[in-house]
Amino acid sequence: MATSHKRETARRTPRAAVLAGSLAALATTAVVTGGVLNSSAPESDLIAVDRSKAAAGSVGAAEQAGTRLPLLSRSTDRSADAIGSKLDAVLSDEATAQAIAGAQQRQWTDATLNLWTRPDKRAKQVGELEEGEKVLVTGRTFADRVEIVLDGKSRWVTAGHFTDEKPPTLGGACTNGTSVPSSVSESIKKVHEAVCANFPEVSVYGTLRGGGGDHPRGKAVDIMISGAVGWKIAEFVRANYSALGVSYVIYAQKIWSVERSGEGWRGMPNRGSATANHFDHVHVSVF
Known part of the structure; x- marks a missing residue:
């Protein structure tokens, strides 16, 4: 007659189950890591992008101007105070003056853009830049904004709305003699x-x-x-x-x-x- 033991022993998990669990954990880790790296971080969590990732229309301007915003490393203190102080250093009078002095590339706007004093959430809107204007681009970028020079001052606008060619205008006179009936809309x-x-x-x-x-x-x-x-x-x-x-x-x-x-x-x-x-x-x- 078999002796009954009150002490229970841990059941051995089948090797296939262990392997499946490990793969699932790896997959979860990959998804979580990918989500962190690929997610759109809040503006307060971003300092700058490399020139190679500069916004459309401003590529090459940074190279000409010789200015570049610092990048955050993974080990950098990402607290609001640390990020704020770094951005303040970037936007210091000296750094901004160097960016303005080094700006060489002029590009046309292809949309009406709001003008901001800074590229972050502390910015104040100070007017608009009309579509079809040609302005100096410094090449410095932050999140989805790019720095321009307007009346000798640093201003920030939404990136992706600059072109090397003057965009066509809606206005102007029709000079070829064509017309449409007055009854159309x-x-x-x-x-x-x-x-x-x-x-x-x-x-x-x-x-x-x-x-x-x-x-x-x-x-x-x-x-x-x-x-x-x-x-x-x-x-x-x-x-x-x-x-x-x-x-x-x-x-x-x-x-x-x-x-x-x-x-x-x-x-x-x-x-x-x-x-x-x-x-x-x-x-x-x-x-």
Whole structure:
């Protein structure tokens, strides 16, 4: 008869279970670590980015200016006081004066931007920078902002809105003699004026016509053009959709709409001809 032992012994976990548990732990660690490294940290947790990660439009400016914001290492004290003091050092009168003096690159703005005294949450808004302005860029960046020089002073604006080429303007006179009927919507008139001012090579605009859709209502225009220029016009209208009141744009069998703007240009079914597929004109509909 077997003797009963009151003392219990630990059960041995099967080797497969141990291995599975280890893999799960590793996976969890990888996810957590990846989440920390890839997450968008609050602005107060960021000091600067390297020149290689500079915001769009400011690449190369830091190299020319010879200035660079310090990076935080993993071992750096990340307390609010430590980060604040480091940023204060970066924004000191001496460091800022050196950045302004070293600024060499001039770029155009492609949007209206708010002007800030600092790049962090302690910043005060001190005005706006109009679209189409050409300004000095120092190359110093912080989070999603980039430093510029305006009237000899350091100002910070949202990054990603600078270009080396002067962006087209919406205004200007239509000098090629084209026009649209007075009965079309005000937005269609704006589209014609803007496209005519920037692309005078377009000589034909189609608006009112029978059938369904937006044309009979005066809320659509066909800009008769093809090839690469057609794409430039389509992108120009898309980029200025808000100011022009645009609902959607069609060109070369692709459509872009405000409602699904996050999807970019989307392909369309083949309708059988160059005109039906919008290869010989840019179609613009407005709200």
